[in-house]
Amino acid sequence: MEDIYDLSLAGEITKNDALNLLDSNPFQLFDVADKLRQEIVGDEVTYVVNRNIDITDKCMINCAFCSFRNSIGYEMTIEEILDSVGEAKDVGATEICLFGGIMPDMDVNYYCDIIEAIKNSYDIELHSLSPVEIFHAAQTSQMSTKDALKSLKTAGLDTMTGASAEILVDSVRAKICPKKVSTAQWVQIITEAHEVGIPTTSTIMYGTVETWEDRIDHLLILRDIQRKTNGFTELVPMTFLNENNKMGNESTGVSGMEDLKLHAISRVILGRDIPNIQASWIKIGTRMAQVALCCGANDLGGTMMEDKISIAAGASHGEHLASNKMKETISAIGRVPVERTTLYERV
Numbered sequence: 001m002e003d004i005y006d007l008s009l010a011g012e013i014t015k016n017d018a019l020n021l022l023d024s025n026p027f028q029l030f031d032v033a034d035k036l037r038q039e040i041v042g043d044e045v046t047y048v049v050n051r052n053i054d055i056t057d058k059c060m061i062n063c064a065f066c067s068f069r070n071s072i073g074y075e076m077t078i079e080e081i082l083d084s085v086g087e088a089k090d091v092g093a094t095e096i097c098l099f100g101g102i103m104p105d106m107d108v109n110y111y112c113d114i115i116e117a118i119k120n121s122y123d124i125e126l127h128s129l130s131p132v133e134i135f136h137a138a139q140t141s142q143m144s145t146k147d148a149l150k151s152l153k154t155a156g157l158d159t160m161t162g163a164s165a166e167i168l169v170d171s172v173r174a175k176i177c178p179k180k181v182s183t184a185q186w187v188q189i190i191t192e193a194h195e196v197g198i199p200t201t202s203t204i205m206y207g208t209v210e211t212w213e214d215r216i217d218h219l220l221i222l223r224d225i226q227r228k229t230n231g232f233t234e235l236v237p238m239t240f241l242n243e244n245n246k247m248g249n250e251s252t253g254v255s256g257m258e259d260l261k262l263h264a265i266s267r268v269i270l271g272r273d274i275p276n277i278q279a280s281w282i283k284i285g286t287r288m289a290q291v292a293l294c295c296g297a298n299d300l301g302g303t304m305m306e307d308k309i310s311i312a313a314g315a316s317h318g319e320h321l322a323s324n325k326m327k328e329t330i331s332a333i334g335r336v337p338v339e340r341t342t343l344y345e346r347v
């Protein structure tokens with residue numbers, strides 16, 4: 001099997017080699033990725049007990065792929081957010097992820113107030129915001145993105161999400177999210193976050209209009225950033241859920257086989273640079289996530305408790321997978337479940 005790829009070259013693959021691998025028998029690719037996963041991170045599969053809190057669906061950005069924007073029409077108050085955090089603490093959550101749309105009045109103080117309120121009330125990891133929120137908050141507050149990041153860190157932001165990356169190829173972004181930060185802006189803000197001591201996840205949202213070549217370019221950009229900053233904790237592949245938004249029939253989403261190939265090629269490209277590859281059960285379902293964990297992935301993501309964004313997009317796997325269900329899902333494929341923190345420390 002290894003004759004299609006030399007395992008000792010983990011992370012050194014070129015774009016052409018990656019494209020050739022994708023053209024080979026997919027089961028050979030899955031086998032290579034699984035062997036690499038075994039060699040790099042072993043048989044443990046991690047998960048985090050967390051809660052997503054989608055603070056508002058009001059948004060001025062209008063991405064073509066989004067089904068969440070204005071789907072309900074709500075904006076949570078700080079008191080409601082605190083109640084949600086309290087509920088998460090009650091079931092043992094160690095992490096809170098704040099997501100939401102972007103409105104003109106959301107400046108740096110708006111986010112700092114929410115972060116401080118949470119941190120003053122609860123001892124919990126705040127894994128929140130992404131480059132697009134930082135960009136607009138900084139612009140509204142007339143400060144640099146780096147200063148905005150410093151203020152948010154001082155307020156209590158522990159780690160940031162690598163969301164809003166979608167596909168880091170501007171010709172693709174022009175079609176799916178023309179009003180969002182450009183590739184260069186996303187890279188700059190993520191790099192600045194790492195520089196000021198805010199680690200982040202990295203993401204890829206695939207299955208709209210991009211090609212395999214675009215996906216490989218995206219993964220290579222993430223690899224390059226990681227080699228400079230070492231600030232990424234993981235890669236979260238997110239398949240495009242198009243049940244409620246076919247982007248004017250431009251996208252039918254991808255097959256399960258393509259989901260698996262994406263996880264596998266991510267392992268091969270990111271190798272030891274980004275050793276944690278997530279299989280997101282909320283996006284692909286627990287059964288497909290179990291298979292992805294045998295094709296290069298080593299993390300099952302979070303218990304979530306809620307995910308209005310995926311539900312609005314048509315996710316049919318529920319919003320909450322309790323800790324015991326995470327363990328069952330992992331043990332059922334003969335792997336070892338380990339609860340982790342945001343930064344991949346054992347709980």
Ligand code: SF4
Pocket residue numbers: 059060061062063066067068069100101102132
């Ligand atoms: S994906 Fe985010 S930024 Fe884009 S329209 Fe939806 S809520 Fe707004």
